[in-house]
Amino acid sequence: MTATARDHASRFSATSESVVAGERMVCDVRGAIHFPEIGLLAVSDLHLEKGSRHARRGWLLPPYDTGATLEKLAGVIEDYRPKIVVSLGDSFDDVGGAARMPDIYRTRLLELMRGRDWIWVAGNHDPEKPADLPGGTVSELAVGPLVFRHEPSKGRLAGEIAGHLHPGARIVQRGRSVRRRCFASDGARLIMPAFGAFTGALNVLDRAFSDMFCPDNLVAYMMGDGRLYPMNRRLLHAD
Amino acid sequence: MNKPHDDRSLHGATALPEAFSRWFAARGWQPRDHQLDLLARTEAGSSVLLIAPTGAGKTLAGFMPSLVDLAQRGKRKPGAAGRGVHTLYISPLKALAVDIERNLTKPVTEMALPIAIETRTGDTPSSKRQRQRQMPPDILLTTPEQLSLLLASKDAERFFADLRFVVFDELHSLVTSKRGQLLSLALARLRRFVPDLRTIGLSATVAEPDQLRRWLVNQNPPGRMAELITVEGGAKPEITILDSVERVPWAGHSARYSVPEIYQSILDHKTTLLFVNTRSQAEFLFQELWHANEDNLPIALHHGSLDVAQRRRVEKAMETNSLRAIVATSTLDLGIDWGDVDLVVHVGAPKGASRLAQRIGRSNHRMDEPSRAILVPANRFEVLECRAALEANYLGAQDTPPIGEGGLDVLAQHVMGMACAEPFDADELYEEIISASPYAALTRETFDRVVDFVATGGYALKTYERFARIRQTKDGRWRVSHPSVAQQYRLNVGTIVEAPMLNLRLVGKRGRGRLMGGGALGKVEEYFIETLKQGDTFIFAGMVVRFEGIRENEAYVSHAPGADAFVPAYGGSKFPLSTYLASEVRAILADPRRWKSLPPQVAEWLTLQKLKSLLPGRDDLLIETFPRGKRFYLVAYPFAGRLAHQTLGMLLTRRMERGGARPMGFVATDYSMAIWGLRDMGEMHRSGELTFADLFDEDMLGDDLDAWLADSWLLKRTFRNCAVIAGLIERRHPGKEKTGRQVTVSADLIYDVLRSHDPDHILLQATRTDAASGLLDVRRLAEMLSRIRGRIVHKQLERISPLAVPIMLEIGKERVPGEADDVLLGETAESLIDEAMGTR
Known part of the structure; x- marks a missing residue:
């Protein structure tokens, strides 16, 4: 119960420091990573305007996903005040997403972008530069030993920060199963969780992730309510 | 169906057309009173509710x-326009419709009546559906x-223009669900087409x-109600409680102890129907009987999760009376007429007395002979419950849940359907x-919000005008904006x-752990599989299987012969103890004179409780x-009941947390609830802290409930159902899930997004109403809290009491679904830390 939850509080927190390819970084429970030395904040798979994309097809999902995602992003940006923001692909749910975005959200996004470098990495959902928005669009970005790209490369690759797969992890404890989004890293590379409000997750033990990590070193940083819980491979369960 | 009767010349067979009188006479039968009565009243233009026990010739x-x-009516003249449907028969079960077709075709053929009877269900081929529309x-x-x-559909009005009668079978079971609400709206539409439509409801005995x-x-x-015809029950059933x-x-639900005695009863009868409350109980009992089956009796298993082909085989075997026993869950509950069952065994507590009546009705499908039934309680509290149920059945007491107000999700679906038919x-x-009774109190404002929801989602943020599914035309009518909308509906x-x-x-298993294909066993709930780890064993389709993993929408298991099923067999009772039975159980508990009818070991248990602690009065709440x-x-x-106890x-625990x-x-069961903690709650009560x-004050149903509800998994599950019914998210069609979990937007x-951005949205409103009456059973809880005000009896004990043993045995076995996910995450991650620090 809650009493027990409090006991755990001392051991887990909202951020978790780790190192990828020798570069110090902070994983934030909200789904972002921050490199303090570089002043760079990265988020992946925002999937903005996913609700309206479904609405176009007749499923009138709440039109608030863009708002919710941007509010969370605003919180992260306010906390870390990064010089550079990298949106690691699939920033919009489809090519027309940016054009569909209601004005209130466009204004909000422009506010967040003001005064900092903003880089849109192209993703499979949004291969083109988002309509009427500033910021540079690149297919990948190299910063020191790090490479940011949307789709993770096959095989083990040191220094790659990617998204696309929406990693999630599952544990089974006391007859209950808990599935959460997670950061997945083996210390050499990192695959980021999806940041968008309507995005789901794919189990890190799924075939799609095979051969990407050194299994002995794989840690899934599971996103709890306000805390990150690091789990090693042994504690994880396939779907 | 219709046996010879005494002199019925009052009505005589003369009121009937000749073909009918001849048909009855040829069989030495007479029409029954209620059959003629019903005929007379509908001929006078009335709608009728017929309440009759099974086997009373209700269908005819x-x-x-x-x-x-x-x-x-006579034959259609050549060249005259084709006729529409004359009579609609609505049944809750596809199988029942098929069954009725067979039973009705027989007399119609024998009387040589020019009447075409057909079924139309989800299984009807599309060519036949097409033809049915034309003819x-x-x-x-x-x-x-x-x-x-x-x-x-667009031609609905023409199709139903000649409709005269609608017959609703098993009406008592239809009306309490959302299906019943949707059906009431359909009936309202039929009445618009045919204002003088006559309805006939067939029902088992109901309280109201x-x-x-x-x-x-x-x-x-509201005008006059439908007329009521009640047929009294025939011979009283002979019901006994297994005197083992x-x-x-003390606890548990397996009833393993009773298997040899159940087996003996099967040997002693021609055909035995064994009913249990859950699928896993059915699996367990079937397996145990199989072990006991030294005579190789043909015993079969039947539950809704089994593969269809397998179920059909069992049903076929039942029809031909080639089985000695069938272990079944509620899939066999409704009035389907199969085989010659001469004994019903009910394993586990029967929960609601009307369920019991329904199930006992299974045996000996002839009204004038008594049915035989044996109740087998799985634990001691169930002995009390069976006793109460047994007395209730003799008293004829019935409890069905009240018909609630119609759901707004159901209404949304109906509004969309009406737009698909024609602009409204x-x-x-x-x-x-x-005009539909579940919606009689619907306000115009709420209705307009539902229409708005159907059109553009009903959001406070109006951004979906251009995606509207229905739009107003110049004349003010609402029309579907695109044919794909109707397809989606x-x-x-x-x-x-x-x-x-x-x-x-x-x-x-083949080399390197690769899994090789095999046969389909049936279907299993995803939430059950979710709790399993690879290698866990459980019972399904009568065998122990090992869970291997999931691919797409298939779960793989392998044979695990000889292994013990690791996962507890019981997934929780789906049916809460009814209010009436609960009060009967409390009455038995409070009155030692009534213990004489209980098995000696159970009476002893209660005596011991009286000695060591105390027994509460009928209206008291005992707290130990x-x-x-x-x-x-x-x-x-x-x-x-368990749901109310869980809530x-x-x-x-929220209040106790606050109170220090x-x-x-x-942990909660149907009968009691136990809380454990670090401080002595009895002492806190005595000191007034x-x-x-205060703890059990009714005001907990205010803010505490709202706060807890807000992020309860129960509410999320309810929301998902409402969202599917209302047409907000796509129904998952089994076997057609093309995309993985990461692509679909989960409910x-x-x-979460809707709650934080549009808390007053109409679908959230529908969800809260649903949850309060359904999964949370708030109504029950409220009744209980108000009943026990000023009637709490506290007993401070040195040690556990006899009455507390059953629930204490549940601790640890029980999965507590409400427990916060984060606690589990914390525990799991900690196990790792503890290991690393050498503390474990």
């Missing part, structure tokens, strides 16, 4: 007005969903027939809808949202507190 009575009317049968036997689909009588007729404005020489266990005028549709019609199911496939190990326990005995446990009692966890009166995420 229901169709009599149609058959007579059709027989007198409708006289009598169409169908389900509520198919009726809604027919009504949503007037609700059904109103349901059957126009409520805008074995020890009845909102004023007219509103007037039509409030048709694929998602219906109110039954199944728990997501996975196909279960048996596989063999005692220390055990390093913890302090509080056990309360509200007898309000109570959630709310109490440091609760650690709780946190009194039980949980939608719920």
